[in-house]
Amino acid sequence: MDKKTEVLFNEDLHFEHKQWRSELAFWEDELKSFNNRLNELINRWTNKEVILQLEHYQNEFILHGKVIDQLQEAIEKHEIRIAGQTQVGQDALDTIMTKKHLEFRNKMETQRQIYADLKKAFFHFLSKYL
Template identity: 75%
Template sequence: MKTMKTEVLNHEDLHFEHQQWNSELAFWKDELKSFKNRLEELINRWSSKEVLTQLEHFQNEFILHGKVIDELQETTEKHELRIAEQTKTGHEAMDITLSKKHVEFREKMETQRQIYTDLKKEFFRFLTKYM
């Protein structure tokens, strides 16, 4: 006979995870600013169509990633509000719907973390070549 393991998600644990994500998102946002500054330096330094095309690619990627960061921050804020509302009712554990949403969001963060890491690697290889 199999027993099912049930994980209880407490509000404090979720709040802590949200804080971690918000810190990470804020760091990414700040990092994107410095990457955009690097792009400006390179735009002024290079006139080759090939290099400028790659610079445009990174510029577009940074803009898109910035929008994703904004969306993730907004989603985290909304989830925090839902948790706060549920906390007011005296429930320490999350209901099933909020728990599922939290796990889905965790997966989105993990996916975005990998996408961003890959983008940074690509950009650093580019910088090594053209800086």
């Protein structure tokens, strides 16, 4: 289907939001686990270089947690908009909201890559010091 004429239906968007919410919840759980690992290492190491790296990852996890919160909030706002449209009998998003949804999809894809890179680096760090 041509991108210019593609219609995004509320049901499809809601489904995608549910997937994103699950993914974000998984990331939150992983961050808790990663922070537990950091705490283990803090108790084991006194080397300044290692401590600096631990602080770096701790800061990265805090920042990523804030991004997760922002993404969850954006999904919630979009869900409210969809619910409003559904109540008035509109099954497809207007042009502005469609554009926002597509932009948000790109944000999620970008964040997936950022998070995957962070995990890869953290696992490499763990393999050296755990």
